[in-house]
Amino acid sequence: MTELNDVVDDLTLPSNVKIETDDGHTWATEDALLVQLEEAIHSTTGRSGGRSASHTRMILDADALMQFHRITSTIGDWCRMAGATVERNPVKDLRAWHAAMLSSNDDTDFYLRELHSWSTLIRSKLAPRSTLEWLKPCPECDADEFTNKEGETVKHPVVIDYDPEAPFASVRWTCRACGEMRAGEFAQRALAYDGETRQEDVNDNGVVLP
Numbered sequence: 001m002t003e004l005n006d007v008v009d010d011l012t013l014p015s016n017v018k019i020e021t022d023d024g025h026t027w028a029t030e031d032a033l034l035v036q037l038e039e040a041i042h043s044t045t046g047r048s049g050g051r052s053a054s055h056t057r058m059i060l061d062a063d064a065l066m067q068f069h070r071i072t073s074t075i076g077d078w079c080r081m082a083g084a085t086v087e088r089n090p091v092k093d094l095r096a097w098h099a100a101m102l103s104s105n106d107d108t109d110f111y112l113r114e115l116h117s118w119s120t121l122i123r124s125k126l127a128p129r130s131t132l133e134w135l136k137p138c139p140e141c142d143a144d145e146f147t148n149k150e151g152e153t154v155k156h157p158v159v160i161d162y163d164p165e166a167p168f169a170s171v172r173w174t175c176r177a178c179g180e181m182r183a184g185e186f187a188q189r190a191l192a193y194d195g196e197t198r199q200e201d202v203n204d205n206g207v208v209l210p
């Protein structure tokens with residue numbers, strides 16, 4: 001039960017995190033993962049950034065919203081099955097569910113897997129990612145422009161993003177014209193290969209940093 005306890009705490013309680021500084025380290029309090037996910041939904045405005053960066057952030061936020069609703073409703077289902085009260089507040093509900101589970105003999109393997117997958121998902125979503133614009137057409141739909149939220153036609157629909165801490169493992173690209181998303185180093189190589197074998201006038205294989 002301690003493993004279940006740990007992952008529930010991770011999702012629902014603030015934690016202390018060690019932050020490396022120039023002269024040693026310091027400690028900061030980090031919100032619970034579910035709270036951070038909820039905050040990510042509302043983070044679209046109020047930050048500066050380049051055009052492509054803010055667009056990518058909107059994609060992330062729409063996904064955060066979807067995941068937040070999915071997780072909230074799953075926790076609600078679990079509460080109903082365990083006989084716990086549902087307030088549609090994922091933090092309170094998950095803790096209420098956990099308390100109900102402590103007094104039951106239900107097998108926790110399934111729940112552990114699910115909870116770990118949520119914490120991995122939220123952590124990967126919250127990690128700051130770097131974005132680049134791919135200057136060639138999308139390999140999937142062939143578009144070299146797309147219509148943005150403001151209704152403008154903009155060049156270079158494909159954006160590449162990655163976690164700067166682990167660029168090869170985390171790299172993915174997304175096409176803002178057709179919505180295709182491919183992740184992983186192989187997808188990246190395939191994109192580069194497609195770029196090299198095209199015959200367009202684009203000489204530049206480079207990228208635009210936001």
Ligand SMILES: [Zn+2]
Binds near residue numbers: 141142143157177179
């Ligand atoms: Zn496309």
